[in-house]
Amino acid sequence: xxxxxxLHEADIARALTRISHxxxxxxxxxAGLVLLGIPTRGVTLAHRIGSLVTEFAGxxxxxxxxxxxxxxxxxxxxxxxxxxxxxxxxxxxxxKTVVLVDDVLFSGRSIRSALDALQDIGRPAAVRLATLVDRxxxxxxxxxxxxxxxxxxxxxxxxxxxxxETDGVDEVTIGS
Amino acid sequence: xxxxxxxxxxxxEGSDAADVLVEDGRIVEVGAGLTRAGATVVDADGLIALPxxxxxxxxLREPGYEASETILTGSRAAAAGxxxxxxxxxxxxxxxxxxxxxxxxxxxxxxAGYVTVQPIGAVTVGQKGERLAELGxxxxxxxxxxxxxxxxxxxxxxxxxxxxLEYVKAFDGVIAQHAQEPRLTEGAQLNEGAVSAELGLTxxxxxxxxxxxxxxxxLAEHVGSRLHVCHLSTAGSVEIIRWAKRRGIEVTAxxxxxxxxxxxxxxxxxxxxxxxxxxxRREEDVLAVREGLADGTIxxxxxxxxxxxxxxxxxxxxxxxxxxxxxxxxxxxxxxxMVDTGxxxxxxxxxxxxxxxxxxxxxxGHGTPLHVGHPASLALYDPSPVRTFTAADLAGRSLNSPYLxxxxxxxxxxxxxxxxxxxxxGVVVDSPLAGxxxxx
Amino acid sequence: xxxxxxxxxxxxxxxxxxLDVAEDMADTQQxxxxxxxxxxxxxxxxxxxxxxxxxxxxFEAAAKRLSADVINFSAKGSSVSKGESLQDTAQTxxxxxxxxxxxxxxxxxxxxxxxxxxxxxAGVVNAGDGTHEHPTQALLDAFTIRKRRYxxxxxxxxxxxxxxxIVGDILHSRVxxxxxxxxxxxxxxxxxxxxxxxxxxxxxxxxxxxxxDLDDALxxxxxALMMLRIQLERMNAAYFPTEREYSRRWGLDAGRLxxxxxxxxxMHPGPMNRGLEISAEAADSPRSTVxxxxxxxxxxxxxxxxxxxxxxxxxxxxxxxxTQKEDAR
Numbered sequence: 001x002x003x004x005x006x007l008h009e010a011d012i013a014r015a016l017t018r019i020s021h022x023x024x025x026x027x028x029x030x031a032g033l034v035l036l037g038i039p040t041r042g043v044t045l046a047h048r049i050g051s052l053v054t055e056f057a058g059x060x061x062x063x064x065x066x067x068x069x070x071x072x073x074x075x076x077x078x079x080x081x082x083x084x085x086x087x088x089x090x091x092x093x094x095x096k097t098v099v100l101v102d103d104v105l106f107s108g109r110s111i112r113s114a115l116d117a118l119q120d121i122g123r124p125a126a127v128r129l130a131t132l133v134d135r136x137x138x139x140x141x142x143x144x145x146x147x148x149x150x151x152x153x154x155x156x157x158x159x160x161x162x163x164x165e166t167d168g169v170d171e172v173t174i175g176s
Numbered sequence: 177x178x179x180x181x182x183x184x185x186x187x188x189e190g191s192d193a194a195d196v197l198v199e200d201g202r203i204v205e206v207g208a209g210l211t212r213a214g215a216t217v218v219d220a221d222g223l224i225a226l227p228x229x230x231x232x233x234x235x236l237r238e239p240g241y242e243a244s245e246t247i248l249t250g251s252r253a254a255a256a257g258x259x260x261x262x263x264x265x266x267x268x269x270x271x272x273x274x275x276x277x278x279x280x281x282x283x284x285x286x287x288a289g290y291v292t293v294q295p296i297g298a299v300t301v302g303q304k305g306e307r308l309a310e311l312g313x314x315x316x317x318x319x320x321x322x323x324x325x326x327x328x329x330x331x332x333x334x335x336x337x338x339x340x341l342e343y344v345k346a347f348d349g350v351i352a353q354h355a356q357e358p359r360l361t362e363g364a365q366l367n368e369g370a371v372s373a374e375l376g377l378t379x380x381x382x383x384x385x386x387x388x389x390x391x392x393x394x395l396a397e398h399v400g401s402r403l404h405v406c407h408l409s410t411a412g413s414v415e416i417i418r419w420a421k422r423r424g425i426e427v428t429a430x431x432x433x434x435x436x437x438x439x440x441x442x443x444x445x446x447x448x449x450x451x452x453x454x455x456x457r458r459e460e461d462v463l464a465v466r467e468g469l470a471d472g473t474i475x476x477x478x479x480x481x482x483x484x485x486x487x488x489x490x491x492x493x494x495x496x497x498x499x500x501x502x503x504x505x506x507x508x509x510x511x512x513x514m515v516d517t518g519x520x521x522x523x524x525x526x527x528x529x530x531x532x533x534x535x536x537x538x539x540x541g542h543g544t545p546l547h548v549g550h551p552a553s554l555a556l557y558d559p560s561p562v563r564t565f566t567a568a569d570l571a572g573r574s575l576n577s578p579y580l581x582x583x584x585x586x587x588x589x590x591x592x593x594x595x596x597x598x599x600x601x602g603v604v605v606d607s608p609l610a611g612x613x614x615x616x
Numbered sequence: 617x618x619x620x621x622x623x624x625x626x627x628x629x630x631x632x633x634x635l636d637v638a639e640d641m642a643d644t645q646q647x648x649x650x651x652x653x654x655x656x657x658x659x660x661x662x663x664x665x666x667x668x669x670x671x672x673x674x675f676e677a678a679a680k681r682l683s684a685d686v687i688n689f690s691a692k693g694s695s696v697s698k699g700e701s702l703q704d705t706a707q708t709x710x711x712x713x714x715x716x717x718x719x720x721x722x723x724x725x726x727x728x729x730x731x732x733x734x735x736x737x738a739g740v741v742n743a744g745d746g747t748h749e750h751p752t753q754a755l756l757d758a759f760t761i762r763k764r765r766y767x768x769x770x771x772x773x774x775x776x777x778x779x780x781x782i783v784g785d786i787l788h789s790r791v792x793x794x795x796x797x798x799x800x801x802x803x804x805x806x807x808x809x810x811x812x813x814x815x816x817x818x819x820x821x822x823x824x825x826x827x828x829d830l831d832d833a834l835x836x837x838x839x840a841l842m843m844l845r846i847q848l849e850r851m852n853a854a855y856f857p858t859e860r861e862y863s864r865r866w867g868l869d870a871g872r873l874x875x876x877x878x879x880x881x882x883m884h885p886g887p888m889n890r891g892l893e894i895s896a897e898a899a900d901s902p903r904s905t906v907x908x909x910x911x912x913x914x915x916x917x918x919x920x921x922x923x924x925x926x927x928x929x930x931x932x933x934x935x936x937x938x939t940q941k942e943d944a945r
Binding site: 368495 | 624702703721722723724725728732746793817818819822
Binding site for chain 1: 617633636637639640643644647648649651652653654771922923926927
């Protein structure tokens with residue numbers, strides 16, 4: 001098993017800073033933005049991006065979490081998953097620009113589940129997707145709007161994201 | 177039928193090995209180094225010879241409930257367990273409360289040819305507890321009934337019980353009481369205790385058995401009668417019998433093999449194989465009845481063999497029938513619970529499972545010792561193996577045994593009923609009356 | 617979780633997991649679209665041998681909100697009342713493709729017999745068996761106590777140190793039994809109050825204190841007071857002499873309600889005998905959680921059905937959240 005680190009702490013920090021600027025640029029400012037992280041590490045990243053966006057825009061942007069367990073299409077093929085909490089910020093999502101935040105984009109099925117979940121919660125004006133790593137191999141027509149790093153990978157390789165808040169260190173590794 | 181059988185090297189009632197020569201249905205010689213030309217030789221090295229076992233409490237289900245058991249299939253089960261005589265309880269359909277039914281049962285037993293089937297007569301008509309059945313007619317019939325019981329039901333009315341106890345003195349009969357105060361056990365499912373409380377099953381309190389036994393021994397004392405107590409199951413009941421015997425009251429008591437071994441803890445999981453009346457009790461009760469059997473307070477072991485069809489047990493506990501089959505496993509369970517624990521010897525086994533049951537049932541010529549001149553009714557038992565009890569060990573029609581999957585010691589290898597081989601080399605013989613049971 | 621038969625054998629971590637998932641389910645009930653697609657394509661059978669509109673509707677609502685198909689089978693007028701056995705009924709349901717069977721039966725142990733018999737491969741949820749257990753009731757009761765006490769901060773919490781007093785016919789109550797085990801598992805202190813005739817003969821091994829005096833129990837300032845329905849038929853079997861006497865000695869009247877602490881809650885599994893075991897004031901006071909219990913019942917039953925049906929056979933030891941996600945982003 002050989003693992004190599006593709007992103008170190010500083011790389012991740014730079015990527016998140018750039019994503020935060022890109023979000024503000026494409027939205028023309030902070031108005032109407034709601035960041036929803038997909039648990040577990042997507043939520044951590046959403047909070048980091050939220051802090052950065054708030055800092056750059058000078059105005060706070062709501063951050064929450066969107067658990068997609070109940071909407072997955074592969075529940076019956078796996079051991080029972082424990083859902084994580086969904087926290088929709090007080091302003092809701094109706095008419096807002098929701099930015100979904102995840103750590104790794106792969107087949108796209110999680111994001112499809114997230115779109116189904118959003119549909120049952122409200123009607124956003126627009127939904128965007130920010131991901132720290134895009135490793136390719138999409139099985140559905142889903143594309144990210146903001147990407148930290150494009151990481152070509154073989155299907156059977158494992159891409160792991162570790163963050164200080166949950167794992168004690170910031171790094172992205174790929175290995176087989 | 178008139179085979180000459182030479183049994184070599186059997187340990188008579190567990191003591192020294194000897195040879196036994198059987199001819200024309202009787203024991204004709206006992207000694208060492210016996211020979212006889214033309215005799216069928218049975219190598220009984222290592223086997224214990226016991227007088228043919230006598231069960232004072234069996235349910236043969238015929239007439240009326242032949243789906244569970246018939247007199248033929250029940251006789252085979254009995255033979256497989258080393259029994260040569262069984263007393264058949266009267267809760268059949270029609271109830272055995274007339275001379276006609278008991279004579280029919282006797283005839284069916286004779287035709288089957290495996291064991292002596294001695295009918296028990298009901299105490300009251302239809303076992304309803306209202307009017308005495310024609311006890312005298314049953315006593316005078318060809319079945320010569322001496323034991324009367326409403327087993328399944330308690331003779332609850334104290335006046336009826338008194339009259340019954342008095343009446344049977346005329347022909348040396350005995351009332352065998354199923355002690356269960358009905359008002360304290362309405363809807364009862366399991367021994368009233370910690371397990372029933374947790375399982376949400378209506379309790380069957382020990383006092384419902386003990387209060388009837390206490391009443392009955394005093395009645396028996398007052399009218400000067402014998403009394404027999406069926407399937408005694410609680411520590412309190414043992415105490416009452418002990419007290420009664422000290423007072424000189426003519427009471428005898430029986431205990432089932434399952435009450436010597438199993439407790440109500442087995443009901444956890446709601447497996448209805450363990451549902452029985454009286455119910456399995458606590459560990460303290462098991463220890464008390466073992467002690468009672470060892471010291472003679474309890475006189476005999478009786479199986480209460482109660483066959484039921486699969487659907488009566490493969491259902492929720494509440495809907496299940498009460499009862500366990502027990503003929504095939506009885507000796508093995510007594511071996512495990514009483515002999516292996518050092519509480520009784522094989523000679524005691526002969527007493528409590530053969531001699532005393534016959535005496536209480538007033539059946540002469542049964543439960544007789546392994547001496548010259550007596551009928552050749554005996555069982556040869558191998559005490560050494562320890563095997564898992566399976567459906568293959570059951571020889572009757574029903575499979576509701578609580579021991580399935582459990583390891584039990586011993587194995588009945590041969591059973592002879594008045595000289596007729598009914599079990600040969602561990603296998604129940606097909607047509608015992610046809611003659612050659614051995615080497616078929 | 618293969619079956620949910622009782623709380624006696626429900627481990628603490630499984631109980632907490634169920635309560636936490638119920639929180640998530642409760643949250644979805646606040647949305648505009650209350651439905652989740654999670655159990656789409658699954659068939660859940662409500663096998664009710666005893667009448668119970670309330671519990672059946674609760675399970676039906678729970679199943680439908682998870683997009684499962686529901687089949688209701690009630691014993692009255694069915695083949696069961698004509699003598700069909702539990703075995704045959706069960707095998708018919710199996711042949712119809714039931715994925716889960718929610719069973720309410722008058723015989724204690726019937727759900728366990730159904731689950732262990734080998735007649736069906738479906739998961740079994742006990743919706744009340746005789747006088748034995750009613751696990752989802754105890755779970756919704758625990759959920760309610762926890763919610764009232766910790767509000768939005770309930771997730772992950774147990775009931776350590778919470779004092780719960782249960783009053784009524786303990787002998788015949790499956791709600792009482794299930795609550796005793798579950799509350800004990802969650803660290804609560806349980807007191808049982810009943811007339812002596814309605815306490816089982818031997819409760820020495822139960823993790824609860826037993827007293828015959830309600831006022832004495834109230835002096836201990838319970839955090840939750842749970843009143844159980846008393847069945848009037850018990851009067852005819854001489855468990856207590858009259859309604860009046862029962863109500864006077866063991867009923868929650870205005871006086872006893874006033875003696876309860878301001879933060880204490882009054883609970884009842886329903887249906888209530890207003891004026892008998894619980895006065896109208898108590899039932900309608902802000903401290904009463906009766907209606908919340910009903911709402912929480914749906915969330916708890918959604919959680920139970922989800923945990924029973926959403927995965928394959930549960931693997932011992934939860935898969936780490938990180939590696940789970942790797943499989944199908």
